[in-house]
Amino acid sequence: MESCPPSRGIRSAYIERLMGTVSEGLKTMAGATFSDPKQKGIYDAEGNACLTIDELEQWLVLFFSRYHRDIHTGIGTTPLAKWREGILGTKAQPGRGLPARRSDTEKLRIDFMPFEERTVQDYGVVLDGLHYFHDVLRPWMNTQDPEEPKLKRKFRFRYDPRDISVLYFFDPNAGRYFAIPYRDTSLPPVSMWEFRAARKQAADLGMTHYDERALFELINRQRAIEEDSAVKTKAARTARQKRVQHAKARKATKTDLPTVSGVVPTQAPPVLNGYDPAKIRPLDDDE
Secondary structure, three states: OOOOOOOOOOOHHHHHHHHHHHHOOOOOOOOOOOOHHHHHOOOOOHHOOOOOOOHHHHHHHHHHHHHHOOOOOOOHHHHHHHHHHHHHHHHOOOOOOOOOOOHHHHHHHOOOOOEEEOOOOOOEEEEEOOOEEHHHHHHHHHOOOOOOOOOOOOOEEEEOEEEEEEEEEEOOOOOEEEEEOOOOOOOOOHHHHHHEEEEEEEEHOOOOOOOHHHHHHHHHHHHHHHHHHHHHOOOHHHHHHHHHHHHHHHHHHHHOOOOOOOOOOOOEEEEEOOOOHHOOOOOOOOE
């Protein structure tokens, strides 16, 4: 959903209503923590919790399915019926018809990922202090913004927060996404939350100057501590469960994003900015 102008609640009201409905639905589940300690009272949320993350995801899918089949007083019918009216039409108004089916499901999935805008430098791209590089970025290094020639051109780099070992760069010339790995490919995959937790720990330890390897060493130490204490504390069990879920997500990505999720060996990009093979001619002897 598009962001709305400050202090003007246009467009955002719909998603706020939906999230409110979801929030109220979650409060009916075993193990709910409610909105605040007063609402929760003496209820033992941790003791009553019984769903895994996978089961919660399935529950949410069924919740949304039921939501679209419930009568909404504001429209006088169900959202599913209203959608069908818009697509198929009614006696009073023609429908718009079914939209074209998206054939590139992989691109659609990546398009919904969060993104950051960065310039492409000689060393590649830096996001949250992590360096990324691949040869497909070379044609775009230090390029100027076509609308603001005095500024460097910024590009969108999408990422999966559960696995930030790869960024997804949409090459304007090739018209497709490319996977951009860590510059140091020996570093292990991590989630955004695990990486930021390591940065916070580095700051708490007074580490002001450190390289990526030092930070990932902290991550490995954190993982070892969490594994040892996973049976003892709730926080450690939660962190361990998140890693399990993120590992499953990385494994699923290889199937869901078969073309760009795997990093291909670095090589010359398939499309070079300003390069036209038809204009290449051999040199004369005098040249």
